[in-house]
Amino acid sequence: MSDGGTAPFPLAVLASGEGTNLQALLDSVHGHEAEVVGVASDRPGARALERARAAGVSTATFPAAEFPDRAARDEAMAAWLVERGARAAVLAGYMALLTPGFLGCFPAGVLNVHPSLLPAFPGLRAVEQAVAHGAHVFGVTVHFVDEGVDTGPIVAQRAVELPDATDPAEVLAALRPLEHDLLPKAVRRLAAGTLPAPPTTR
């Protein structure tokens, strides 16, 4: 329960992979403006889970194979996170779509960080898409999640000019520091209540 605004904002993080954005949150806002109360993953082997445990944060895995369908998986995941007190969620490299039921459990919003300047290059392999398109400017977007694929309202964006980019891995490496700067800033604003209202998905 909140003690009236002085307690850190209780936050869930979902991650599927390496977890560098989770680490950025753990190293910055965690224990200050926000408290990461649980890290959930669809992949039991995700390195993000190790990072959470190393920071003393509870973890749980929800592999699709263990549930009859996506709705059931998302329901179980939301229940675990809400039980831990989470009022918002951050997708930090979480690679699956979320059901409206999941989104509805987090009234303060669900944030995602995406490695393109949305609305350009939504979906998977965004950096590869951008390189293949011949983009000279790349960037990252933090946005509220809605029921579409990377379609929700934009919260923050940063850009980097890489006019000679041909290697997606190099572009991604250039984008990482932007993500690690932008996402904690967005979470601080979420915790402070200074973001616009999230989209309604119910």
Add this chain to the structure above:
Amino acid sequence: MSDGGTAPFPLAVLASGEGTNLQALLDSVHGHEAEVVGVASDRPGARALERARAAGVSTATFPAAEFPDRAARDEAMAAWLVERGARAAVLAGYMALLTPGFLGCFPAGVLNVHPSLLPAFPGLRAVEQAVAHGAHVFGVTVHFVDEGVDTGPIVAQRAVELPDATDPAEVLAALRPLEHDLLPKAVRRLAAGTLPAPPTTR
């Protein structure tokens, strides 16, 4: 006729409006790497025409109303420009689509400058689209023109972060200097033959 590479590259410019990008070309590459051999407009009242005349550049207008269809208008416009020796064309605020027949008359390519980070926000009122979408990063793209709407290969892009933008006019004002820097640089590369080949449209 070329004297083997030392003469300025003969360039056509198409403009519909104010002509600030034309002015940027007249003030930079014109008479140096490139020679603007003619400025064509679909609008007789375009301020761009005055700018051309002030620089001693020939002008002609091709209003749609004076031709049976777009193909006839574009054919007449291309004929006038080719007769003046143009080998490439630059759309500097030219607000009409061009026929494949027009594009085919300029083997070195047709360049356009567009006020968004393509592929985001193609078409008319790009800045208004971006502001309405809630973009935090804006930008300009120079690209080769093909038969689509702002779909051709990207030649250059520049971005500016305006996270609090709500006024399209202010965003456009912020983008103008980027256009005026980027377009002459692209024309220099075109004249020097260091751009990738333009798309084939025939």
